[in-house]
Amino acid sequence: xxxxxxxxxxxxxxxxxxxxxxxxxxxxxxxxxxxxxxxxxxxxxxxxxxxxxxxxxxxxxxxxxxxxxxxxxxxxxxxxxxxxxxxxxxxxxxxxxxxxxxxxxxxxxxxxxxxxxxxxxxxxxxxxxxxxxxxxxxxxxxxxxxxxxxxxxx
Amino acid sequence: xxxxxxxxxxxxxxxxxxxxxxxxxxxxxxxxxxxxxxxxxxxxxxxxxxxxxxxxxxxxxxxxxxxxxxxxxxxxxxxxxxxxxxxxxxxxxxxxxxxxxxxxxxxxxxxxxxxxxxxxxxxxxxxxxxxxxxxxxxxxxxxxxxxxxxxxxxxxxxxxxxxxxxxxxxxxxxxxxxxxxxxxxxxxxxxxxxxxxxxxxxxxxxxxxxxxxxxxxxxxxxxxxxxxxxxxxxxxxxxxxxxxxxxxxxxxxxxxxxxxxxxxxxxxxxxxxxxxxxxxxxxxxxxxxxx
Ligand SMILES: Cc1cc2nc3c(=O)[nH]c(=O)nc-3n(C[C@H](O)[C@H](O)[C@H](O)COP(=O)(O)OP(=O)(O)OC[C@H]3O[C@@H](n4cnc5c(N)ncnc54)[C@H](O)[C@@H]3O)c2cc1C
Ligand code: FES
Ligand code: FES
Numbered sequence: 001x002x003x004x005x006x007x008x009x010x011x012x013x014x015x016x017x018x019x020x021x022x023x024x025x026x027x028x029x030x031x032x033x034x035x036x037x038x039x040x041x042x043x044x045x046x047x048x049x050x051x052x053x054x055x056x057x058x059x060x061x062x063x064x065x066x067x068x069x070x071x072x073x074x075x076x077x078x079x080x081x082x083x084x085x086x087x088x089x090x091x092x093x094x095x096x097x098x099x100x101x102x103x104x105x106x107x108x109x110x111x112x113x114x115x116x117x118x119x120x121x122x123x124x125x126x127x128x129x130x131x132x133x134x135x136x137x138x139x140x141x142x143x144x145x146x147x148x149x150x151x152x153x154x
Numbered sequence: 155x156x157x158x159x160x161x162x163x164x165x166x167x168x169x170x171x172x173x174x175x176x177x178x179x180x181x182x183x184x185x186x187x188x189x190x191x192x193x194x195x196x197x198x199x200x201x202x203x204x205x206x207x208x209x210x211x212x213x214x215x216x217x218x219x220x221x222x223x224x225x226x227x228x229x230x231x232x233x234x235x236x237x238x239x240x241x242x243x244x245x246x247x248x249x250x251x252x253x254x255x256x257x258x259x260x261x262x263x264x265x266x267x268x269x270x271x272x273x274x275x276x277x278x279x280x281x282x283x284x285x286x287x288x289x290x291x292x293x294x295x296x297x298x299x300x301x302x303x304x305x306x307x308x309x310x311x312x313x314x315x316x317x318x319x320x321x322x323x324x325x326x327x328x329x330x331x332x333x334x335x336x337x338x339x340x341x342x343x344x345x346x347x348x349x350x351x352x353x354x355x356x357x358x359x360x361x362x363x364x365x366x367x368x369x370x371x372x373x374x375x376x377x378x379x380x381x382x383x384x385x386x387x388x389x390x391x392x393x394x395x396x397x398x399x400x401x402x403x404x405x406x407x408x409x410x411x412x413x414x415x416x417x418x419x420x421x422x423x424x425x426x427x428x429x430x431x432x433x434x435x436x437x438x439x440x441x442x443x444x445x
Contacts, residue, residue, distance in 0.1 A: 001161070001164055017161040017162070018161060018162055018163075018164035018205065019161070019162050019164075019195050019202075019205070021192065021196060039196055040193055040196075040197070041189065041192075041193060041256070041257075041259065041260060042257070042345070044257070044259065047259060050263075053233075053262040053263060054258055054259050054262050055259050055262060055263055056189075056192075056259045056260075058192075058196065059188065059189055059192030059193055059196060060188065060192060060263075061164075061185070061188050061191075061192055061195070061205070063164035063166075063185075063205060063207060064185070064188055064207060064209060066164075066166075105258065105259075108258075108262075112237070121344075122258050123258070124257060124258075124343075124344055124345050125256065125257020125258055125259060125260070125345050126257075
């Protein structure tokens with residue numbers, strides 16, 4: 001099939017089997033910021049946004065991505081700059097493998113995710129084997145606070 | 155990275171009728187959120203020749219209250235269900251079951267249709283919907299019909315649906331005064347499938363139960379009802395502890411679990427008794443009944 005979409009704000013066209021995963025399609029197009037881990041929807045390193053929803057791109061079929069608005073970690077500085085800033089300032093990473101997924105997942109949080117408990121529940125499917133999660137949770141809380149301030153400046 | 159081989163026809167019908175028509179083709183498979191199908195295709199367990207995506211059919215995404223019930227369109231996502239204020243207020247067992255499924259990314263796209271159509275005995279929604287006495291609405295070439303959850307799911311990963319039948323909605327009765335509760339037990343990670351799951355509903359008048367339903371998941375080829383829960387009818391509060399313990403033992407006797415990584419069969423059977431008693435106690439003692 002010919003898949004037409006927008007990826008990180010730009011038109012995107014790829015000739016791919018409808019049953020290929022969005023992960024294969026993106027990485028095949030050179031967008032290798034999105035990582036491949038478990039391939040069974042558990043680890044979260046492949047998280048991307050499809051029409052503003054966080055999905056496991058390893059499970060998401062290209063056919064369902066046709067016509068969609070897709071954002072990957074490569075677009076986060078533009079799509080969710082406060083999230084990127086929060087991860088940098090809180091040092092929400094060590095080796096960095098899980099980081100693209102963590103940043104995209106945090107970028108998908110709604111305003112209902114407010115306290116540490118909410119954040120830990122929301123991110124429970126984004127595994128990290130380095131940080132012990134402390135600085136990631138801190139970065140997520142910081143990002144949520146920044147975005148609240150952007151909506152309603154003090 | 156492995157490349158997908160072969161290509162499937164990918165159809166995107168705009169109406170239920172067109173979906174039914176498309177599913178009439180040999181080898182066609184209905185696709186909703188794709189969390190299970192994407193996994194099976196990726197693992198090489200499923201190689202459909204035709205995928206019929208239900209994600210662009212407006213009729214299937216409607217969630218509305220109608221007299222005496224809530225009609226939940228089949229492509230309503232689990233995230234939307236879990237966050238819906240009326241679902242949370244009226245049928246908390248369903249909101250809690252939806253909020254428990256997998257992880258954020260699964261809930262963001264997985265649908266209520268897939269949550270019952272997949273018929274995996276470890277899934278969270280079937281026991282909750284069974285306790286809530288929900289009906290699954292189905293459309294196919296032979297017309298429309300309504301099925302209870304335990305009529306729809308007739309065994310391990312098996313439903314009675316014809317290949318061309320589409321689940322269009324799940325209808326949950328709303329009864330004034332009815333309480334509902336869902337509990338799942340995962341000794342491993344919170345994202346795991348439940349080792350056992352228990353759901354209950356109770357109608358309580360003047361402190362005495364007038365109707366009680368209990369359903370169990372994870373402990374057999376499909377979620378099952380425990381008819382002995384009806385014995386709690388008319389039992390005064392002072393005897394709830396012993397009466398719920400008896401019902402919980404019946405629930406364990408009805409279990410037919412298998413050994414797997416979520417626990418041994420014997421362990422699951424014991425856990426059914428524990429979590430059945432807890433869900434009944436929680437439900438009977440619940441503060442928030444449906445106003
Ligand atoms: C990482 C991970 C963790 C998970 N954890 C849990 C968990 O903890 N608890 C749990 O309950 N589940 C869990 N699941 C499974 C998940 O519930 C199901 O994958 C999901 O609910 C299915 O919904 P879907 O819309 O994605 O279905 P799809 O994958 O699109 O379809 C699943 C099946 O249902 C059929 N189907 C779907 N919609 C319809 C319809 N409208 N009419 C007829 N047939 C239909 C399809 O043909 C297919 O056979 C997990 C899945 C993953 C990937
Ligand atoms: S690679 Fe997709 S969730 Fe692990
Ligand atoms: S920073 Fe290494 S896995 Fe998270």
